[in-house]
Each structure stands twice: as C-alpha cells, then as structure tokens.
Amino acid sequence: MEKEKKVVIATHGELAKGLVSALKIIVGDVADIQTVCGYTTPDFDLDQTIQSIMNQHDFNQYELVVCTDMMGGSVNNGFVKYLGQYPFHLVTNTNLAFLVDLLLTPGCINAQVLTSKVSDDLVSVKYVNGVVNSMDDLDDL
Amino acid sequence: MIKAVRVDHRLVHGQVAFTWTHFLAATRIIVIDDKAATDEFQKMALNMSKPAGCKLNIFTVEKALSKMAKVETLNENIFIVFGCTRDAARFIEGYPKFKEINYGGIAKKEGSKSYGEVVYLNDEEVADSKKIMSLGTKIFMQQLPTTKREELRFAD
Numbered sequence: 001m002e003k004e005k006k007v008v009i010a011t012h013g014e015l016a017k018g019l020v021s022a023l024k025i026i027v028g029d030v031a032d033i034q035t036v037c038g039y040t041t042p043d044f045d046l047d048q049t050i051q052s053i054m055n056q057h058d059f060n061q062y063e064l065v066v067c068t069d070m071m072g073g074s075v076n077n078g079f080v081k082y083l084g085q086y087p088f089h090l091v092t093n094t095n096l097a098f099l100v101d102l103l104l105t106p107g108c109i110n111a112q113v114l115t116s117k118v119s120d121d122l123v124s125v126k127y128v129n130g131v132v133n134s135m136d137d138l139d140d141l
Numbered sequence: 142m143i144k145a146v147r148v149d150h151r152l153v154h155g156q157v158a159f160t161w162t163h164f165l166a167a168t169r170i171i172v173i174d175d176k177a178a179t180d181e182f183q184k185m186a187l188n189m190s191k192p193a194g195c196k197l198n199i200f201t202v203e204k205a206l207s208k209m210a211k212v213e214t215l216n217e218n219i220f221i222v223f224g225c226t227r228d229a230a231r232f233i234e235g236y237p238k239f240k241e242i243n244y245g246g247i248a249k250k251e252g253s254k255s256y257g258e259v260v261y262l263n264d265e266e267v268a269d270s271k272k273i274m275s276l277g278t279k280i281f282m283q284q285l286p287t288t289k290r291e292e293l294r295f296a297d
Contacts, residue, residue, distance in 0.1 A: 026155040028287035100155065104163045122193055131189065138184055138199045141211055 010036035067094035174224035226269035257282035
C-alpha cells in the first residue's frame with residue numbers, strides 16, 4: 001500500500017525553521033513539516049523530543065522521513081538510536097535542494113526512492129567555479 | 142505544446158526550475174530575454190539552474206520569433222519564461238497566440254506601483270502590459286502553483 005509521507009526537519013539551532021522559511025518561498029505550502037530546533041532552549045531534551053515524535057506518528061497511515069543537518073552531529077546520532085525501534089527513514093546532511101526535491105515528489109516514499117534521491121548529483125555540494133558548463137545547446141532547439 | 146508562459150525577473154530560479162517545471166511536467170524551458178541571451182555569465186548561471194531532464198534555450202526576442210514555427214512542431218511540454226514585460230510585449234506583438242501570460246515576479250523599482258504581492262509596474266511596464274492585453278493575451282499574477290491567482294486589470 002502506498003502511504004503519504006510526513007517530514008520532520010531536525011537541526012542544531014534555528015536551521016530547521018530557516019529551511020522551512022526557504023521552502024515556503026520556493027515550494028509554497030509546507031504546513032505539514034514539523035521542525036526540531038535543537039539546543040535553542042536550556043531545557044532541550046533530545047530523547048524526549050524524539051520519543052514524542054515517534055509516539056505521535058501514525059506509522060500505519062504515513063511514512064515518516066526525518067531529515068537532520070549533519071552526519072555525526074548529536075541530533076542525527078539521537079535519531080539513529082531509534083532506528084531499531086521505529087520504521088522511519090533517516091536522512092542527514094540535508095540541504096535545501098534535497099528538501100525541495102523531496103517535497104515535490106508526490107506519492108510513495110520508500111527506501112529505494114530515498115536511496116536514489118540522496119545520490120542525485122543535483123543535491124550534492126558543489127564548487128561552482130569548477131563547474132564548466134557546455135552551453136552548446138542553449139542557442140538552438 | 143506550450144504549457145505556460147511567464148514573466149519573471151529572476152528568469153530560471155528555484156520557483157521556476159523546481160516547482161513550476163514540476164507542476165507543468167515541462168520538458169523544455171525557453172527563456173526569451175535580450176539581455177540574458179547576450180550575457181555569457183547569465184547564460185552559465187541559467188544553465189546551472191536547469192532542472193534535471195529538462196532542456197533549456199535562451200533566445201533573444203528576434204531569435205525566438207524566428208524559431209516559433211519549429212517550436213510549434215516539438216512534441217514536448219514547453220515553458221516559456223520572459224525576464225521583462227518589454228521583451229514579452231515585443232514577442233507577443235510578433236506572435237499574438239498566447240491565451241494568457243503569468244506575471245510571476247516583476248521587481249520593485251523607482252516609480253513603480255504595486256499590482257500584486259510580487260508584481261510592481263512602472264509606466265513603461267504598464268504600457269507593455271496594456272499592449273499585451275490588446276493583443277488578446279490575458280495577464281494573471283501568481284507566484285506558485287499553490288498560491289492565489291489574480292487577473293491583472295487596469296482602471297483606465
């Protein structure tokens with residue numbers, strides 16, 4: 001059965017909110033995205049936050065895609081611990097290009113789709129000066 | 142076939158390259174803008190923002206007009222993007238076949254008035270817009286497929 005997806009963006013600081021702000025401009029309506037802005041308050045408790053996300057998510061109805069900011073960062077590490085317990089997808093080193101692509105892909109999200117999305121050249125970090133473009137085809141049909 | 146026509150001062154950027162292209166299932170974007178078509182760096186930047194699986198052309202108004210007979214024969218979903226009302230009006234004068242055109246973003250500038258959230262027109266742009274309308278093309282303002290669509294109308 002195809003399940004719709006719910007997306008959680010979890011980061012250090014306000015990055016998650018910033019990404020949503022950028023997504024609103026590019027994609028439009030992104031009301032469904034939940035954000036976790038880690039360590040912005042002294043009483044931030046990562047485990048408690050993750051547990052409450054997992055408790056509230058209806059796994060029968062929706063796929064859950066958690067996007068964190070950095071491999072090896074504590075936010076991502078925090079979610080890794082729950083991978084054995086809950087059937088959610090965890091993506092890290094998330095950037096705006098990946099999120100735009102994820103949100104614009106309708107329908108079913110599964111391990112195979114996510115594997116292909118994260119390896120798409122479109123979402124990788126690039127040194128723009130070094131990108132030599134062939135522009136031959138721009139001038140003609 | 143031509144799926145949509147837009148005026149957007151940022152040309153091919155996030156909203157256009159991802160959201161609209163996706164929404165329209167466009168397989169070719171044709172940018173018609175005299176300034177961009179003659180600026181190698183601008184062309185390079187546009188080429189980088191080209192979405193995967195989508196072809197891109199950047200033409201001057203004159204060149205675009207000369208290509209329309211061929212464009213009409215292409216079996217592709219085509220998205221035409223103008224950078225300014227001036228080039229759009231000049232193009233439509235030579236090719237008055239569009240039913241409607243989307244004003245997606247026209248920057249605020251000295252002497253311009255706001256007509257929509259992201260559409261600011263000065264006197265010349267108002268004149269261009271009136272010319273476009275007089276050629277039978279309706280103008281509507283809309284930023285994204287999910288945001289509101291409003292028809293542009295002038296009081297006089």
